Amino acid sequence: MKGVLLNNLGSPDSTNIKDVKTYLDEFLMDERVIDIPYWKRYVLIKGIILNFRPKKSAKAYKKIWWDEGSPLVVISERFTEKLKQKIDIPIELAMRYGSMSMEKGIKNLVDKGVTEIFLAPLYPHYAMSSYETVVTKAEEILAEHYPSVILDTLPPFYKKPDYIRVMSDNIAHHLKDFEYDHILFSYHGIPERHIKKSDPTKSHCKIDGSCCERNSVAHYTCYRHQCFETTKAIAKELDLKEGTWSNSFQSRLLKDPWLKPYTDFELEKFPKEGKKKLAVITPAFVSDCLETLEEIAMEGEEEFLEAGGTHYKHIPCLNDNDDWVNVMKEWIENWNNN
Structure with a gap:
């Protein structure tokens, strides 16, 4: 059975x-x-x-x-x-x-x-x-x-077409009545060393801004590459204009280098760049949890508004x-x- x-x-x-x-x-x-x-x-x-x-x-x-x-x-x-x-x-x-x-x-x-x-x-x-x-x-x-x-x-x-479709539909639904300047795709962070440890080639992953774009067997186990692919697929599905969306990584622990850019730094930076109406989606999670409900929906909004933002929307996960x-x-x- x-x-x-x-x-x-x-x-x-x-x-x-x-x-x-x-x-x-x-x-x-x-x-x-x-x-x-x-x-x-x-x-x-x-x-x-x-x-x-x-x-x-x-x-x-x-x-x-x-x-x-x-x-x-x-x-x-x-x-x-x-x-x-x-x-x-x-x-x-x-x-x-x-x-x-x-x-x-x-x-x-x-x-x-x-x-x-x-x-x-x-x-x-x-x-x-x-x-x-x-x-x-x-x-x-x-x-x-x-x-x-x-x-x-x-x-x-992370890039299965039916998953990208339901993710995109969920985002579109929650953005229906929200006029945004920018959409931030905030993924859960991991230490940079995890990326290199997961690289079966032990040579491809450089975390230098280019390795994620070069074809490699390393992509099967590369979290960073897969996150970027999810964002690109959703942006394409929703026909998002270039420059209106970006990626970041949240939830750092300890003092080691973690994947960048850091979400909290981005939230503080956006208002200074004129991006004062922000929507945030957390595609690393399919269910809302502490990292989405408290860190992003609550703390994230507070950080963004204190930095000069005017409108903030946390887009829920797919949930049920x-x-x-x-x-x-x-x-x-x-x-x-x-």
């Missing part, structure tokens, strides 16, 4: 500092998130970051928490329930971090008699700290507990949009029928 495991990032169980600390501990100790030697990671996370970050993060989560729970989890559950109404095979939702673990999701499928799993990481782009860690974790669980279960995986869908549900349904059915 075939089954599907949808997988998103995860969330603390509550806004309680203890729950946030537990979640951050698991997340930040992942070697694909903070890729430094274990002993250094242990000292940094458990000895330093977990002594101050949980309180700050708990405060941020409280600003965006819904009555039903974490927005990311609630939205992902709604998306999953809509899919279940359209597809006959078993579907489970799991999170890479937190109590809705991948172990539980896989066990639930196996307990229903599933012997072949279609893993669908809900990340459009390939990155060590998102797509790769989900796939690796699934492989480890199956190897240890269910070695006879077959695993198939949905590839990154019916068209997005139908796209995932088609991808699953194509796999199931092969």
Whole structure:
């Protein structure tokens, strides 16, 4: 029997500092998130970051928490329930971090008699700290507990035409009554070293402004290239004028170089350039979460207006949009029928 495991990032169980600390501990100790030697990671996370970050993060989560729970989890559950109404095979939702673990999701499928799993990481782009860690974790669980279960995986869908179409339709819908000077495509940031680590050629990725435009096998695992391709495809689909849109990267951690330009720097710069009516979209996420609802929709607006901007619009993620549900349904059915 075939089954599907949808997988998103995860969330603390509550806004309680203890729950946030537990979640951050698991997340930040992942070697694909903070890729430094274990002993250094242990000292940094458990000895330093977990002594101050949980309180700050708990405060941020409280600003965006819904009555039903974490927005990311609630939205992902709604998306999953809509899919279940359209597809006959078993579907489970799991999170890479937190109590809705991948172990539980896989066990639930196996307990229903599933012997072949279609893993669908809900990340459009390939990155060590998102797509790769989900796939690796699934492989480890199956190897240890269910070695006879077959695993198939949905590839990154950053430029699949049907994904670009629903993304573009969503953006157009939310821009219908908004007159903008500029659209900012803000992607989640990652350290520059992750780009080079993910390069199978160990020579193509230079992060110099040109390597993303040269054809290479490295693009299959290059987050930066894939982000730029998503933006270009959406801009083409929406027929956006050159100069009215740009890319940036948000959510830096530590002092290492991360992908540039930085979103917060761009938000401060735009008003000085006469771009005072700004729309911001976050295409690295399919579900609204802390990084979109608090960092972009709240903090981003405050930074932009303080810098002299006059109008600011955060465009929601696809969330449980019916068209997005139908796209995932088609991808699953194509796999199931092969």
